[in-house]
Amino acid sequence: xxxxxxxxxxxxxxxxxxxxxxxxxxxxxxxxxxxxxxxxxxxxxxxxxxxxxxxxxxxxxxxxxxxxxxxxxxxxxxxxxxxxxxxxxxxxxxxxxxxxxxxxxxxxxxxxxxxxxxxxxxxxxxxxxxxxxxxxxxxxxxxxxxxxxxxxxxxxxxxxxxxxxxxxxxxxxxxxxxxxxxxxxxxxxxxxxxxxxxxxx
Amino acid sequence: xxxxxxxxxxxxxxxxxxxxxxxxxxxxxxxxxxxxxxxxxxxxxxxxxxxxxxxxxxxxxxxxxxxxxxxxxxxxxxxxxxxxxxxxxxxxxxxxxxxxxxxxxxxxxxxxxxxxxxxxxxxxxxxxxxxxxxxxxxxxxxxxxxxxxxxxxxxxxxxxxxxxxxxxxxxxxxxxxxxxxxxxxxxxxxxxxxxxxxxxxxxxxxxxx
Amino acid sequence: xxxxxxxxxxxxxxxxxxxxxxxxxxxxxxxxxxxxxxxxxxxxxxxxxxxxxxxxxxxxxxxxxxxxxxxxxxxxxxxxxxxxxxxxxxxxxxxxxxxxxxxxxxxxxxxxxxxxxxxxxxxxxxxxxxxxxxxxxxxxxxxxxxxxxxxxxxxxxxxxxxxxxxxxxxxxxxxxxxxxxxxxxxxxxxxxxxxxxxxxxxxxxxxxxxxxxxxx
Numbered sequence: 001x002x003x004x005x006x007x008x009x010x011x012x013x014x015x016x017x018x019x020x021x022x023x024x025x026x027x028x029x030x031x032x033x034x035x036x037x038x039x040x041x042x043x044x045x046x047x048x049x050x051x052x053x054x055x056x057x058x059x060x061x062x063x064x065x066x067x068x069x070x071x072x073x074x075x076x077x078x079x080x081x082x083x084x085x086x087x088x089x090x091x092x093x094x095x096x097x098x099x100x101x102x103x104x105x106x107x108x109x110x111x112x113x114x115x116x117x118x119x120x121x122x123x124x125x126x127x128x129x130x131x132x133x134x135x136x137x138x139x140x141x142x143x144x145x146x147x148x149x150x151x152x153x154x155x156x157x158x159x160x161x162x163x164x165x166x167x168x169x170x171x172x173x174x175x176x177x178x179x180x181x182x183x184x185x186x187x188x189x190x191x192x193x194x195x196x197x198x199x200x201x
Numbered sequence: 202x203x204x205x206x207x208x209x210x211x212x213x214x215x216x217x218x219x220x221x222x223x224x225x226x227x228x229x230x231x232x233x234x235x236x237x238x239x240x241x242x243x244x245x246x247x248x249x250x251x252x253x254x255x256x257x258x259x260x261x262x263x264x265x266x267x268x269x270x271x272x273x274x275x276x277x278x279x280x281x282x283x284x285x286x287x288x289x290x291x292x293x294x295x296x297x298x299x300x301x302x303x304x305x306x307x308x309x310x311x312x313x314x315x316x317x318x319x320x321x322x323x324x325x326x327x328x329x330x331x332x333x334x335x336x337x338x339x340x341x342x343x344x345x346x347x348x349x350x351x352x353x354x355x356x357x358x359x360x361x362x363x364x365x366x367x368x369x370x371x372x373x374x375x376x377x378x379x380x381x382x383x384x385x386x387x388x389x390x391x392x393x394x395x396x397x398x399x400x401x402x403x404x405x406x407x408x409x410x
Numbered sequence: 411x412x413x414x415x416x417x418x419x420x421x422x423x424x425x426x427x428x429x430x431x432x433x434x435x436x437x438x439x440x441x442x443x444x445x446x447x448x449x450x451x452x453x454x455x456x457x458x459x460x461x462x463x464x465x466x467x468x469x470x471x472x473x474x475x476x477x478x479x480x481x482x483x484x485x486x487x488x489x490x491x492x493x494x495x496x497x498x499x500x501x502x503x504x505x506x507x508x509x510x511x512x513x514x515x516x517x518x519x520x521x522x523x524x525x526x527x528x529x530x531x532x533x534x535x536x537x538x539x540x541x542x543x544x545x546x547x548x549x550x551x552x553x554x555x556x557x558x559x560x561x562x563x564x565x566x567x568x569x570x571x572x573x574x575x576x577x578x579x580x581x582x583x584x585x586x587x588x589x590x591x592x593x594x595x596x597x598x599x600x601x602x603x604x605x606x607x608x609x610x611x612x613x614x615x616x617x618x619x620x621x622x623x624x625x626x
Contacts, residue, residue, distance in 0.1 A: 032305050036211055072300045073205050080208060080365060086374065087367035097365060101207030105300050108206075112297045129229045132241070136290060139245020140252060147246075147253050150498075156467055157499040160491040161558070162483075162515035170259050171389055174250075175396035176501045179544060181250050182404055185242040192242065199238045399503040400544050 014059035016114040022123045028111050035104050040096045045103065052106050059114050066109065073105055117141065143184075147177055202356050202379075203295070203302030203310050210363040217308030217359065224316060225289055228282035232410055243407070244279070248287045251275060255291065259385065267382045272318035273348045274390045277326075277341070278397075280409030284319035285311075313355045318348040341394060342387035349383035350376055414442040416478070417566065417594045418464060423472035425459055433459045434470070435618035446595045448605035451615035457598035458494065460615065461568045464596065465491045476566070487516045490559030490593075494570040496551035500543040505530075505554050508543055512562035529561040533587055549580040556587060569597045573604050 016024065031048075038044050056066055077098060084094045121137040124130035154173055158165050165173065209217075232244075251271050258266035276284035289311045295301040302310045326344040330337060357375045361368035397404045418441040425434040433456045441447050449457050463470045466481035466489070476485050493499045502508040509526045512518075518525070530538055533553040538546075543554055552572070559567070572588060573581045585604060588595070599605055605612050606626065614622040 029304070032206060032303075035207065036214060036305060069300065076202065076205050079202070080360065083360070083366040083371045083374065087361075087370045089364075089366060093365065097207045099207070101205050101303075104206035104303060104305075108297060108304060109300060117298075129233065132229070132233065132236075133290075135241055136245045136248055136287075137294075139242060140248045140290075140294070143246050143249040144252050147249050148256075151253065151257070153493070153495070153498040154501050156462075157491070157493055157501070158511075160465055160467060160486065160489070161512040161562070162486045163511065166260050167262065167385070167388075168392070170257070171392045172396065172501060172503075174254060174257075174389075175393045175400070176544075177253065178247075178250055178393070179397070179401045179404065180497070181246040182243065182401065185246045186239070188242040188246070189239055193238070197238075199236060199241070396503060400542055 012060045014061075014114065016055060016059040016110065021115045021120040024111055024115060025120065025123075028107055031107050032104055035100045038100065040092065042099075045099055048103055052103070052110065055110055059110070061110075061113055066106075066113075069109055070102065070105060073101060077101065139188075143181070147181060150180065151177055202313075202353065203292070204306045204313075204356060204360065205300075206303030206305050208363065208365050209306050209309055209359055213309060213359050213363050214305050217312050218305070219308070221289070221308040221311045221316070224285060224320070225311075228286045228289075231282045232286060235408075235410060237408075240408075240410075244283060244287060247275060247279060247283075248290060251287055251291050252294070255295070259389070261381065261385055267385050269382075269386055269389055270314060270318055270349065270352075271389075272314055273322050273326075273345050273386075274393060276319045276323040276409075277390070277394065278404060278407060278409075281320040281323040283410050284323070285315045288315040288319055309356075309359045313352040313359075317351050317355065322348040322351075338391050338395070342391045345390040346383040346387040349379055349386050353379040414445065417441055417443040417445070417476070418596070419473070419475040419478075420464070421473040421475070423460070423463055423470055423474060425456075425463055425468060425470045427459075433618055434463065436472070437618075437620060439613065439620065441594060441596060444592075444594055445611065446609045447597070448609040448612045449596065449598045449615055450600060450602065450605050450612060452600070455615040456618045457615055458570050461491070461570055461596065461598050464566075465489050465568055467491070487562065488565045490562070490564035490567045492556055492559060492567065492569045492572060494574060496548070496555040499555040499558060500551060503542065504539065505535075505541045505543050505546075506539040508554060508558045509561045512558060516562050518562055525561055529557040532560050532590070533557045534583070549576055549584070552576065552580075552584060553587070556584075560591070564593065566594045567591055567596070569595065569599075571599055571601075572597060573599065573601045 035048070056063060080097075081094060117137070118141070121134050124133045151173060154176060155165055158169055158173075163169060254269050254271040257268075259269055260266045272284055272288045275287060279287070289307070292302055292307055292310050292315065293304070296304050296307060322344050325347075326340060329340050329344070333340065353375050354372065357366070357368060357371050360366050361371065394405070418439075420437050420439040423434050423437040424432070426432050437460060449460060451457050459468065462468045464474055466474070466485065474481060476488060479485065500508045502511060506526050509529050510522050513520075513522070513525055526539055527536075530536055533556050535550065535553050535557065538550075538554070543551060546554065569588065573584060576584055585608065588597075589608060597604070597609070610626055612624040612626065613620055614624070
């Protein structure tokens, strides 16, 4: 079972896909800092909104899909909104935070949707702690789906025996997944060593 | 709670990021100092596990479902600095890929979750375990619960000194709303530790870094 | 065979996974009570998917009728699914817990200790109650997995690659165990020897469709 939510469009031939990951990331950080410092006047935000709409289209990402993804932050926005109302804070205050938030996450998504994550983490490979970071990322990327599938299969077996899993079963399930992960890591180590891997960080 | 970008002001962002990056570098130093080969795939796969735990909604009696953190649990197994590093890493990826949390707010989020849950609570637990060994499981439950509550308190704190909310007015609702998640986290960690004791006790004997 | 009761009726069954379309392209099949049917085919032909649909574990298009009824949660009790990977089906801290899992959920009354004991006897694993399933050998795990479905006495057994990766001796043993099971048996396998030796009918699945039916 595959889960195509990560770098879904990174294989398309669009404008952003062709830029180097480290360049894109630096620009992203730069932009996020700008958004952080942007004054509370709507005029400053408009160009960035325009730019992102342009970038989305020349990177061949369907707008509807993009907007759907952005919705993920809404639960948090709601919580903060309620708290700010409770705190009698100025609604304008919240509004500009909301705007900064939506702009930030839009550019973040633009980055992740158009960048192959393996390439991104390869940037670190030559830095001081980079090899470890790159390895950890590779493991995470590969094994997350495997663990998720295993989780779903055990859950399915539980269902086939008449139990719709509740909290207790989920705990047992996740305990199982960790134990298997632990043993799997031993097998992975053997495979790595058999292919000549040495710990030379 | 993962704070998204846009809701913390410059001073909070700078301060928390400074703290968290220093902690991260220190954690990496500690991890690399004694890094044995077996540990590398274990760290990687544990990272996938944390990601998985945080991605799944755990059903809870009386309706809804909660999201777990698993950070204190991992610190009990792999150690505080490993837990900090892995959860920092997970936060970063969650922000970039899922939009869960933010990138500039990673300092604050990793303080609330990774530092409080992985490092601070670990040492509190270790201290209490020594002086009250007989109530070990209760301590595990309580510290797990505490990690969630403390995390929510600091979250409120950071949001309030950024001028978004009032601390005094928000603290009670925040803490109350995290109580269920805290209790669930506590039960989860205790049951999982007991599961390991039964099925694979050597997991609990892994060197803790 | 026609004077036997119709146990499972599959009508125009179609199924696609999110990342693989048209795994089942319209299956029509009738399986009779206490019949032993093997489903053979290449990897990817849809064998496991077919079994999962019969067991009501996937949302399919078309109809699957068990004893003339469409699937509902109450029918689960009648079906015992033996998963290809025993690790998928055994997940509790003790063998005892795994075996009693089904009966507990289905509200089966009776002495639990007796139920577990009998199930273990049926698979020749007497005395394994307190063992940790995770620590067992592959063959033992397969047997515990089988015991964990025998314990609630289903009427239909869906076995997905039951002899996969078993050593010759263990395989022979396991086949004997399968033969002893009372009920309707549908076995997905590419162990052609198994299919030949045990079935009354072999269904050949190819690319999501039934290509051939062989009567033994």
